[in-house]
Amino acid sequence: MDETPRVLGEAQRVPPPDDDLLALLDPWMRARRWYPVKGVDVAHVPWISFALPAPAPLRIELHLLRLVGDGVELVVQVPLILAPAGTAPDAADDPRVVGHLETPDGPVTVHDGATHPALWTAVLAASQWEDGAGGPEPDPDLTGGRALTVEQSNSSVLLPAVAGGTMLKVVRAVAIGPNPDVTIPRALAAHGWRGVPRPLAWLTATWAESDVPAEHDSVTGLGPDRTAHLAVLTEFVAGGRDGFDLACSYARQDQSFTELSADLGRVVADMHAALAGAFEPGPLLDAGWLVDDLRRRAAEAVAKAPVLSRRAAEIVGFLDAAEGRLARIDAPIRMQHVHGDLHLGQVLHSRDHGWKVLDFEGEPLRPVAERTRADLALRDVAGMVRSFDYAAAVGRPGDPTWDVRARDAFLEAYRVATGASDAEAEAAQTIVRILALDKALYEVVYESRNRPDWTWIPLDAVDRILSGRT
Ligand SMILES: Nc1ncnc2c1ncn2[C@@H]1O[C@H](COP(=O)(O)OP(=O)(O)O)[C@@H](O)[C@H]1O
């Protein structure tokens, strides 16, 4: 095993995009599914850029741009392939083509790098590989390789012939510091938990203190950490079906989901046990901290989603009442590492392997520090509870109790698997209900920025929870 860390640094730096390239990227980025702040008025500020070795006449550039403005301060990665014009694909309406540029070397077609085999090869070669994962092959077999087009916050590429079948995730919203989607699955796999596909390789970028913008703030986390993961390669879950698609199709056919959701409850309990074993334990829950945090997050959601403003007073009232309920909880609740954005779209089901859990990045709209802090395992439980509601809203089952039955089966299996005492189970019920509101508020912001047609789904839930219904 090559012990030399493979990281992008000073030696790979290239100039950031010029005005022409920026002008091309500007509208293109805003229209991408992964663009994290749709409809928000932000500027695209070039930050740092790297080049990867590329076969002539191609150029491979990874641009990190800051999205700044309107309360937003994020970093996104835009990997590009620059090819002489006339090299296929070239059609302006091809989704893989960003556009065309005149350069001193002649006309160039700019490709979305995440969809281009030359980038996949270059990323695999520049990545650091897990011990025993085989390491980069000089000429990886990209047969069957394809960029996924499913809804997602990052760009994923299926590479069926690389390392026995892998998924390459090209990170879009860059987490500053070690990305939890690399560190957590690695730690879980090392701990012996088999419920997560094993990360095999990852691409890291580093920069100098002088690159950190003077006006940075705590939102991006641009500061002491000067590294980020730009891509991660993980084992492919063969035959894995996206849990949200699966649940929606069960709902559509009015087929009960209780058995699968009970299995999922057990897997989530196992995941929490493995996370508790793989990482240092967090502090005991301080109800005062939780209420303050809920109030802050709710205020942020109200500020970001105008549709929530007329519910602001009710939300405050709900949290005031929650404060009293939380203060009455006796059972000690230990905080720990959690998934952070658990929902049905983050789990894959296959006949051979049951449920596998993906994407430990946490909620992509939150600052990294908030995503990696010790938290309540019940936050993941609440995330899944919300997801059964989404599946019912999309799948429209004939049975009006479809989601309640799926949810209850999940909660009961989780309770049994964690061995919760009666007092703990009662406390959990209270907390999950409160965290379900927190999640639904986050979802209203997420949907209004990404899928406005779906905003009604979490908004209905907000209204139900505020009015005391489930
Ligand atoms: N290891 C894997 N094996 C099989 N499919 C995967 C794997 N990782 C991701 N996928 C598929 O890609 C989709 C997006 O992956 P995910 O990690 O959730 O990315 P994002 O951060 O973009 O949401 C998943 O819903 C799943 O369908």
Ligand SMILES: O=P(O)(O)O[C@H]1O[C@H](CO)[C@@H](O[C@H]2O[C@H](CO)[C@@H](O)[C@H](O)[C@H]2O)[C@H](O)[C@H]1O
């Ligand atoms: O999977 P991501 O890390 O990209 O998470 C974000 O996008 C999710 C949607 O893709 C969003 O999840 C919401 O929609 C799901 C159905 O598509 C549903 O299962 C979830 O319960 C619901 O929260 C997630 O909130 C967001 O962070």
